[in-house]
Amino acid sequence: DAKTTQPPSMDCAEGRAANLPCNHSTISGNEYVYWYRQIHSQGPQYIIHGLKNNETNEMASLIITEDRKSSTLILPHATLRDTAVYYCIVRVASFQGGSEKLVFGKGMKLTVNP
Amino acid sequence: NAGVTQTPKFRVLKTGQSMTLLCAQDMNHEYMYWYRQDPGMGLRLIHYSVGEGTTAKGEVPDGYNVSRLKKQNFLLGLESAAPSQTSVYFCASSYASDRTPYEQYFGPGTRLTVT
Numbered sequence: 001d002a003k004t005t006q007p008p009s010m011d012c013a014e015g016r017a018a019n020l021p022c023n024h025s026t027i028s029g030n031e032y033v034y035w036y037r038q039i040h041s042q043g044p045q046y047i048i049h050g051l052k053n054n055e056t057n058e059m060a061s062l063i064i065t066e067d068r069k070s071s072t073l074i075l076p077h078a079t080l081r082d083t084a085v086y087y088c089i090v091r092v093a094s095f096q097g098g099s100e101k102l103v104f105g106k107g108m109k110l111t112v113n114p
Numbered sequence: 115n116a117g118v119t120q121t122p123k124f125r126v127l128k129t130g131q132s133m134t135l136l137c138a139q140d141m142n143h144e145y146m147y148w149y150r151q152d153p154g155m156g157l158r159l160i161h162y163s164v165g166e167g168t169t170a171k172g173e174v175p176d177g178y179n180v181s182r183l184k185k186q187n188f189l190l191g192l193e194s195a196a197p198s199q200t201s202v203y204f205c206a207s208s209y210a211s212d213r214t215p216y217e218q219y220f221g222p223g224t225r226l227t228v229t
Contacts, residue, residue: 032215042119043204043220044157045222087156091215102206103173104149104156 003027004088012082014114018075022088025069025101032091033064036075037084038107044087047062047073078112115140120205126191126227127195133192135224137205146188147172147218148180150201152207163188164210183212195228202226 005023012018024033035047048055048062050071055062061074076080087107121136137146137181149157149172159172161180169180177199179191188207192199202225206218 033216034217039204041223041224044218045220046217049217072191076125102147102157102159104158106156 003090003103004105006086006088006105006111009109009111011074011111012058012068012078014080014112018078018082018112019112020073020075020086020088020108020110021070022073023070024088027068027090033062033068033071034089034091035060035062036087036089036102038087039081039084046103047058047086049091049097057106078110080114083110083112084108088100116207118207118219120203120221120224122224123222124225126229127192128229129196131195132191132193133195133226134192135203135205135226136192137190137207137221139186139188139190139205139219141168141207141219142185143207143219145187145208145218147180147206147208148178148190149206150199151204151223152201159191160203163193182196195226197228200228201225205207 032049032051034049036044038044047059050062064071085107118139147162148160151157158174159179163169163182168187181189202223204223205221208218209216
């Protein structure tokens, strides 16, 4: 079962920041938070990941609360091409031979409106 | 780099027929994975491989077999297709992790319909 909870859907206006929430209240100390997205039935695309600290890359920012029980993915200037299903996933850090598998929930549909 | 490619892109099978889906990656990744995605659902792991010559079962392995004879290729076989195997199949690959799991790169998918 997925270890994260996301709202089923969310709307955002084009050009505005999109803040996508995720709850992972049972996260363990060695688990990372990963975000992927899937645009219109294409293969999922990696966005960003983090452990404790906030992270930023060219696509997005990831804000993780101090207790690590929730996080927010921020798309700073959403465009129509950001319309997709976004998946928040927790993953174990240490190599265990099979722990690299991703457990996808249903994700959250983000619709960016003109 | 082509990244992760999948062959074929679409396929229609009759119940009981067999087929093999091919996944290839040119990123020298150690790990490879096969997922399936049913309508309105997230992806579920079928089988995975942590290196050439090794495979392991994932969440939903029944009805499928896999082989990893070459590092760059991961084959998914359906010996006797059933309508329940109608789905979109995604292959993914990643580097072997040390302490941080690496991101997975996904192929474009194969849309399989079993009638």
